[in-house]
Amino acid sequence: MINSDKIKQRLSELGIDAHEFRARAGISIDVLDDGPALATISAETVMRICEVLEIELAELLGRPRPAGPHRPDEDDLVIEAALARHGQFAATDLARALNWPFQRVEQAIQALTLRLLGTALQVVRAGDRVRLEARPALLDAETQTRLHAAEQAQIPLSAQEAVVVLQLLHHHHNAVPDPLPLDAETISVLLHRRFAIQDRTDLQPHVDISFSMGLKALPEIPGRHRAKPSGGAGYRSRS
Missing domain, CATH: 1.10.260.40 (lambda repressor-like DNA-binding domains)
Known part of the structure; x- marks a missing residue:
C-alpha cells in the first residue's frame, strides 16, 4: 500500500x-x-x-530498509523469492503452487514490478510467463559473454558428455573415419560450452581442448611478442 x-x-x-x-x-x-x-x-x-x-x-510504500534481511511476509516478496529460486512461471502456475487466487498473484507481480524500478533487476513478462532479469543496460555484450563463459566453466560435464569429448579427441587425432552417433542435445551442449566446433557438418574437438590434453602443439610465439627476460639482461629479438 x-x-x-x-x-x-x-x-x-x-x-x-x-x-x-x-x-x-x-x-x-x-x-x-x-x-x-x-x-x-x-x-x-x-x-x-x-x-x-x-x-x-x-x-x-512505507517500507524503510531493515537492518536485517527481509522476511517474505508480503505477497510481492513471496513472488520475488519464488522467481529468484525457481525461475520463470506462468501466473496460473504460481497461483496453483502458492494456493492463491489468480488476482492476488497478478497484484503481487505488479507490486514487485514497481518495487524493482530503479534497481538492477526487472520483472519481464512474455505471454503468460513471468521471470526476473538483470536490466540489460548494466552489462555490455562483451562483459555478458565473459560472465557466461565463466558460469558455464563451473558446470561439470555429465558422464555421457565427457565420453563424447574423449571420443571426439580420439577420432580427430587418430584420423578415425567412422562418424560418432551423436544426439542433437549433446552436440548443442558441447558447442555451447566450447568443447567442440562444427566444421560444415563435421563435429571436431575445440582446439583449446586439444591444447589442454597435450594432443596439439602450442603455436610458436613470434620473437617480438615474447616476454622480456627478467633481471638485468637486455632483450634482443631474433633476427
Missing part, C-alpha cells in the same frame, strides 16, 4: 499544495487517500510521485 501519510508529510515539507501535486504527479491526493491497491496505479505514476516528493520508492 502507498503511504499517504508520508505523501502529506513531504508535501508539507516541500510547500507543495494539492493542485500542484496533481499537475506534476498526474494523480490527486484524494485518490491516494482512498488507499488504492498498488496494482491499480501505473509504474510511471508511482515514479512521478517519488520524483515530486523527492523520496525513494521504499519510503512511498
Whole structure:
C-alpha cells in the first residue's frame, strides 16, 4: 500500500499544495487517500510521485530498509523469492503452487514490478510467463559473454558428455573415419560450452581442448611478442 501519510508529510515539507501535486504527479491526493491497491496505479505514476516528493520508492510504500534481511511476509516478496529460486512461471502456475487466487498473484507481480524500478533487476513478462532479469543496460555484450563463459566453466560435464569429448579427441587425432552417433542435445551442449566446433557438418574437438590434453602443439610465439627476460639482461629479438 502507498503511504499517504508520508505523501502529506513531504508535501508539507516541500510547500507543495494539492493542485500542484496533481499537475506534476498526474494523480490527486484524494485518490491516494482512498488507499488504492498498488496494482491499480501505473509504474510511471508511482515514479512521478517519488520524483515530486523527492523520496525513494521504499519510503512511498512505507517500507524503510531493515537492518536485517527481509522476511517474505508480503505477497510481492513471496513472488520475488519464488522467481529468484525457481525461475520463470506462468501466473496460473504460481497461483496453483502458492494456493492463491489468480488476482492476488497478478497484484503481487505488479507490486514487485514497481518495487524493482530503479534497481538492477526487472520483472519481464512474455505471454503468460513471468521471470526476473538483470536490466540489460548494466552489462555490455562483451562483459555478458565473459560472465557466461565463466558460469558455464563451473558446470561439470555429465558422464555421457565427457565420453563424447574423449571420443571426439580420439577420432580427430587418430584420423578415425567412422562418424560418432551423436544426439542433437549433446552436440548443442558441447558447442555451447566450447568443447567442440562444427566444421560444415563435421563435429571436431575445440582446439583449446586439444591444447589442454597435450594432443596439439602450442603455436610458436613470434620473437617480438615474447616476454622480456627478467633481471638485468637486455632483450634482443631474433633476427
